[in-house]
Amino acid sequence: MTAAERRAALIEKLAGLPPERRAALLRSLGGAARDTGGQEWPLSPGQERLWFLSRFDPADTTYNTPWCMRLRGPLDVDALTAAFTRIVARHEVLRTRFRLRGDAPVQVVLPPGPVPLEKIAFSGEADLERALKEFVERPFDLENAPPLRTGLAGLGEDDAVVCIVLHHIVMDGWSLDVLLRELTECYAAAREGREPELPELATQYPRFAVGERQRDHTEGVEFWERRLAGAPALDLPADHPRPPRWSGRGGREQLLLPPEVITPLEKVARKRRCTSFMALIAAYEATLALASGQTDFCVGVPVAGRGRSELAPLIGYFGNTMVVRADLSGDPSFHELLDRVRETTLAGMRHAEVPYEHVLAALRVPRDISRPPLCQVMFNLHNLPKEDLLGTRFADLDREVHVVPPSHTKSEVSMDLWRGPEGLGGVLDYSSDLFTPATARRLIDGFAEVVRRAGADPGIRLSALSGPFASVFREVKGAWK
Structure with a gap:
């Protein structure tokens, strides 16, 4: 070594x-x-x-x-x-x-x-x-x-x-x-x-920080131990051989789904007593399952960690990672998958304050220095502020965001989304050690296909999504062989 x-x-x-x-x-x-x-x-x-x-x-x-x-x-x-x-x-x-x-x-x-x-x-x-x-x-x-x-x-x-x-x-x-x-x-x-x-x-x-170290998270840690025991790593087929150690080098691709694509899925979610977040992470899980062939894996979800009002105006590292374990076993319909995601998300939110570091320590996940532990992929849906981050004025000056393209990523694949009048916008960050930009684009296309099909027919089963009409997934799998 x-x-x-x-x-x-x-x-x-x-x-x-x-x-x-x-x-x-x-x-x-x-x-x-x-x-x-x-x-x-x-x-x-x-x-x-x-x-x-x-x-x-x-x-x-x-x-x-x-x-x-x-x-x-x-x-x-x-x-x-x-x-x-x-x-x-x-x-x-x-x-x-x-x-x-x-x-x-x-x-x-x-x-x-x-x-x-x-x-x-x-x-x-x-x-x-x-x-x-x-x-x-x-x-x-x-x-x-x-x-x-x-x-x-x-x-x-x-x-x-x-x-x-x-x-x-x-x-x-x-x-x-x-x-x-x-x-x-x-x-x-x-x-x-x-x-x-x-x-x-x-x-x-x-x-x-003092208060966090004094909190007793025993009950929450036990919940996550039961929920995540035996969870396997997600093995997305890669364009390049996996390096012996994780470097964090990454790239980014943009996505935009127009209102006519995302609105039907949002209606499906409301009828099922689900949030847009639940519907979109279900679509994300289906996309990853179709690309990898796995039906059991974990997705990391950022949570704010600011449950008390006095924390709202502070700058600091309050955020935490909640683990959503995907279950796509038994060829579920999208409705069934949505029900599973709803139950998993609501149960997880009741214990979302447990520090991710405590969960990792309790699970004793075997260490693999070539990949992030437990959650190889991340998902986030958030409402970006209209004035504070993206506003067009800075006091008496005109302002616009100047993007410096990221060269690092904390996970193998990470999808960040936001909803606006133009539709569903977002970015897909990916490990450039593993995937090419073309493969990242195909993964975005696959996600868009799932959103479109599930919104039009929420009774569609996972196996049908990989059928003749979903050629994008055949392209993805072909690229990753």
Whole structure:
């Protein structure tokens, strides 16, 4: 085994160790951090796993989360810098360092200070994407540097791109919405010489982490042990041989289903007392079953993890992964599959607060460093905010989202969807070590076919979906041989 493979094996073993064995290993590692004078708090379970992965593979940028926006108009750089400084002072998690103290990692909250707005150097607009990509993919030093960095690429007198990058250990999707909302208000307030109008924060993320570590999840862990015992890995036939270790390298393809395609399926869901989410994840499961030939596998679903109102205005890593175990045995009709998904989802939601890390540890899933554990695929349906993330104004400036194409993925296949007046939009992220862009497109086409057929005839059985009319699945399987 090479040095890289040994390191990868260690990373995966660390991520799945029970707490007591993890503490023993930390004692053997040693390495006291320097004193900073900041206040120390334990990490939440989700943070702890990301910390281990970062510590043992510092160059990995899979968990770097960017958001870039192009601003047109006279940008006030001093006001923008002041806005970032105000937000970091307001949210303790953004001025946190992650260090080893004796047997365990801690988050050290430092006093507020100025937040630098880096100048992103590039030579002409044709070079902008390279410069932004380098800025986004620069690794974080979580021990000694902030988990947030901000940059500005000036394209002209009234044209600039602002790039925000956070490590996932301090944020989730909800947090990005909070950050953009507060940034807009703080910038406007700085420009107008007034105090920003922001909701009072009743608590801070480190206090949440303390509470999470004190919670008793015994009942929930037992539920997931019963529900997920013996769940097999999903083996989607790949274009390329599976690498010996998971790299996280990925690509992305877009999808859009017009209203006339998605609306019939939504009507089917309502008649069955199901949500649109349930209908769409059922279609996703059917697609994966047809592509793989498996009827039993797990799909990971992000959940917000903010069950208390005081957590809503906070930035932090609250999100969790709920595991939905797919059951397509016995050649079910789509109606039958929808009923199964409804039961599985409702039961899972009652225990969705159990940290995914606790579930992995309890199941003792055999470690395979070539793939993500337990859930090789993910699914998410969410309502993107209309103003905070995708709004067309930033105070007195015109704004548009500037997308930096992702080069990493956390799962082999991940589908993220949102519903709008234009229909069902979304993206399919995929492991580029395994699949080609053409195969990802065929998988999207297969999903669209399932949505279309199930909406038109919800009594259709899984076997019929692989019949003569569904040539797209024959193409998929042919491509993956």
